[in-house]
Amino acid sequence: MSAEDHWEEGDVETTRAEASLLNKVLREKLVDSSLQVDVTNNDPKSPLYSIKTFEELHLRKELLDGVYAMGFNRPSKIQETALPMLLADPPHNMIAQSQSGTGKTAAFVLTMLTRVDSSLSSPQALVLAPTLELATQIGDVCTQMAKYIPGIQVAYAVRRGARPVKDEVDEQIVIGTPGTVLDWVKRGKLDPKQLRMFVLDEADVMISMQGHQDQSIRVQKMLAATCQVLLFSATYDEDVTSFAGRIVSDPIMIKLAREEESLDTIRQTYVSVRNEEDKYDALSGVYGIISIGQTIVFCKSRVASANLAKRMSDEGHAVAVLTGDMDVTQRVHVLERFRHGKERLLITTNVCARGIDIDQVSVVVNFDIPYDVINRRPDYDTYLHRIGRTGRFGKTGLAVNFVDGARSLDNLKAIEAHFGKTIDLLIPSEVAEKEDSSDW
The missing domain is CATH 3.40.50.300 (P-loop containing nucleotide triphosphate hydrolases)
Structure with missing residues (x-):
C-alpha cells in the first residue's frame, strides 16, 4: 500500500456551524472590504x-x-x-x-x-x-x-x-x-x-x-x-x-457577496525534497526566514500533524496544532492564540482548509500535496481551499508545496494544468528577499 493510501478521510471538513463560530472568534475587528x-x-x-x-x-x-x-x-x-x-x-x-x-x-x-x-x-x-x-x-x-x-x-x-x-x-x-x-x-x-x-x-x-x-x-x-x-x-x-x-x-x-477562493493574489511555488527529513529541513528554513504574517502548514493526517508539531516544539519553535479530533472549544483556544501571534505557525489537517479565514496568514505550506484516494488523482478542490487561506481580501500570499519524488511532481504538474496557473520552483533565499514586498 502506498503512502497516499494513508490519507485520513475524517479530517476533511469542519461543520458549517463550527466554521462560522471560528470565523467570529478570528475576526475581532471588521474586515475592511x-x-x-x-x-x-x-x-x-x-x-x-x-x-x-x-x-x-x-x-x-x-x-x-x-x-x-x-x-x-x-x-x-x-x-x-x-x-x-x-x-x-x-x-x-x-x-x-x-x-x-x-x-x-x-x-x-x-x-x-x-x-x-x-x-x-x-x-x-x-x-x-x-x-x-x-x-x-x-x-x-x-x-x-x-x-x-x-x-x-x-x-x-x-x-x-x-x-x-x-x-x-x-x-x-x-x-x-x-x-x-x-x-x-x-x-x-x-x-x-x-x-x-x-x-x-x-x-x-x-x-x-x-x-x-x-x-x-x-x-x-x-x-x-x-x-x-x-x-x-x-x-x-x-x-x-x-x-x-x-x-x-x-x-x-x-x-455583500462572500469572497470566492481565488488564485490571482497567490504566488504558487514548490520546493523539491528527497524525503521526509528534507521536508522538515525545508519547512524549518521557510519558517526561519519569514517574519511577516503567519503560516499554516497542511499535513495529510492527524498523526503526521502531531508528529511534526512535536518535533518543531522540541527544537524550540513556537507552533500550534489543530486537528479534527479536537472539540470546538479546543479549536477556538488554538485559533485565538494563533490570531494574537502567540504562535506564528499553525500545523493542521484539512479541518482548516474550508471556510475558516485567518486574515494574518501570508504563507500556506502543503507539507503533503492533497490527494484524492478514491479517484486516484490530486484533490484539486482541497488544494484550492487550502492555499485560499492566504491571499485573502485583496492581500497577496505565498503557497509552498513540498515535492518529494516523481509521483508527487506528477501530481503537482496535474494541479498546475488543472488551474492553468504556473507553479514556480522556489529558491528559499527568494523569500527572504521578497518578504518586505507585497509582490510575491
Whole structure:
C-alpha cells in the first residue's frame, strides 16, 4: 500500500456551524472590504441612503459610547447601507447576505438596542442562532455594546444540561436556539406576539441542521404583524432563498457577496525534497526566514500533524496544532492564540482548509500535496481551499508545496494544468528577499 493510501478521510471538513463560530472568534475587528453592496428595495417608499459615521445615525449617547468602546470607529460597508434602513420608522424587514467579519452582528445588535425599552422587564427582541456557541458570541456583542445603557439584560434560551431556568423571563433581549425557544413559548416563558424585533442569524447554517428550519418557521408564524424581521446568511443559494421567503415578508435585500477562493493574489511555488527529513529541513528554513504574517502548514493526517508539531516544539519553535479530533472549544483556544501571534505557525489537517479565514496568514505550506484516494488523482478542490487561506481580501500570499519524488511532481504538474496557473520552483533565499514586498 502506498503512502497516499494513508490519507485520513475524517479530517476533511469542519461543520458549517463550527466554521462560522471560528470565523467570529478570528475576526475581532471588521474586515475592511472593498466589495460592493447591492441593495434591492421592495418598498418604493423606503429611503435608500447610506452613512459614513455612526454619529449620522443620531444614536443615544450611551449606545454610541458602547459602539466606540468596541473599537468600531466607523461603519463597515454593509453597516453604511443597512443601518439607516434598519433604524428607520416604521421598521423595515431585511434579508442580508454577508460573510463573517463584515459587521452584520453589530448591525442587528445596535438595532435591537435602539428598539428595546430598558424600563420594561419583558422580552422585546429575539435572536435565533444555530448553536449554543454562536448564541453566546451574539450575546457577548450585545453585552459589550450595551455596557453603558442601564437596565439592559440578555437571556439565553439554550440547553445547558441540568441547570435550572427561572419561570419568568424579564430580560429585554432573548438569544437562543430554535428548539429551546419553542420550548420557552410552550411553557409560557416567552410570548412571541410581544416582540418588537426578530432576528434569524446564520440562516445557511440553520437549514443545514436537523429540525432547525421547521422550528424557525414555527416561531416566525407566532409573531405580530408589526414585528421587524431580519435574516442574515453568509451564502444565498436556492435553499436559503426558499427558506428566507417563508420567514421574511416584503424585505429590503442587501448583498455583500462572500469572497470566492481565488488564485490571482497567490504566488504558487514548490520546493523539491528527497524525503521526509528534507521536508522538515525545508519547512524549518521557510519558517526561519519569514517574519511577516503567519503560516499554516497542511499535513495529510492527524498523526503526521502531531508528529511534526512535536518535533518543531522540541527544537524550540513556537507552533500550534489543530486537528479534527479536537472539540470546538479546543479549536477556538488554538485559533485565538494563533490570531494574537502567540504562535506564528499553525500545523493542521484539512479541518482548516474550508471556510475558516485567518486574515494574518501570508504563507500556506502543503507539507503533503492533497490527494484524492478514491479517484486516484490530486484533490484539486482541497488544494484550492487550502492555499485560499492566504491571499485573502485583496492581500497577496505565498503557497509552498513540498515535492518529494516523481509521483508527487506528477501530481503537482496535474494541479498546475488543472488551474492553468504556473507553479514556480522556489529558491528559499527568494523569500527572504521578497518578504518586505507585497509582490510575491
